[in-house]
Amino acid sequence: DAGVIQSPRHEVTEMGQEVTLRCKPISGHNSLFWYRQTMMRGLELLIYFNNNVPIDDSGMPEDRFSAKMPNASFSTLKIQPSEPRDSAVYFCASSNLLNNEQFFGPGTRLTVL
Amino acid sequence: AQKVTQAQTEISVVEKEDVTLDCVYETRDTTYYLFWYKQPPSGELVFLIRRNSFDEQNEISGRYSWNFQKSTSSFNFTITASQVVDSAVYFCALNNNDMRFGAGTRLTVKP
Numbered sequence: 001d002a003g004v005i006q007s008p009r010h011e012v013t014e015m016g017q018e019v020t021l022r023c024k025p026i027s028g029h030n031s032l033f034w035y036r037q038t039m040m041r042g043l044e045l046l047i048y049f050n051n052n053v054p055i056d057d058s059g060m061p062e063d064r065f066s067a068k069m070p071n072a073s074f075s076t077l078k079i080q081p082s083e084p085r086d087s088a089v090y091f092c093a094s095s096n097l098l099n100n101e102q103f104f105g106p107g108t109r110l111t112v113l
Numbered sequence: 114a115q116k117v118t119q120a121q122t123e124i125s126v127v128e129k130e131d132v133t134l135d136c137v138y139e140t141r142d143t144t145y146y147l148f149w150y151k152q153p154p155s156g157e158l159v160f161l162i163r164r165n166s167f168d169e170q171n172e173i174s175g176r177y178s179w180n181f182q183k184s185t186s187s188f189n190f191t192i193t194a195s196q197v198v199d200s201a202v203y204f205c206a207l208n209n210n211d212m213r214f215g216a217g218t219r220l221t222v223k224p
Contacts, residue, residue: 056210091158098210101163106157
């Protein structure tokens, strides 16, 4: 079975550019989570969806960050405009119930120059 | 507020030694869920175990065992007879509709 799929795996961009990260959750999972991992702040939950509806976006750092889940099999995390401090690994995870184990994608390593 | 503390930043052991990774959590909720994840050098996050707050039974899976004690708000993880492949960062997490990860413990197992 395919796990959580994320693309791209690596992204290098220049400050001010728009960045879009993509995620395909495990089929049948109805909860989707976006995380950011940095050395300084560790793993942070940015936002999560349940049945395609955003439930809690309190972890989204700024208005430059936005996330959507137009259907059960696709979500995006967009940063516009990007800044060097956004450089991190962004993980997407999915689960079949909110409090069950989450299965993580391989992550997208974002570098903003 | 929910909080997870992994006081051990780094641990180094020699192969075949037993090692325990500590996890202490804080929550006001009576229903919650605890997790351990492994992040090997390749970077992916691998689920190891989930435990709910009403189940304090310890669990053993091969060389891995977990000790959940509500009285001390701890959920410790022991690796018996460690191997080089166990080298990774291990994260403890607390979830009640809001997953909080600890800072992680980097375990290095030397041959």
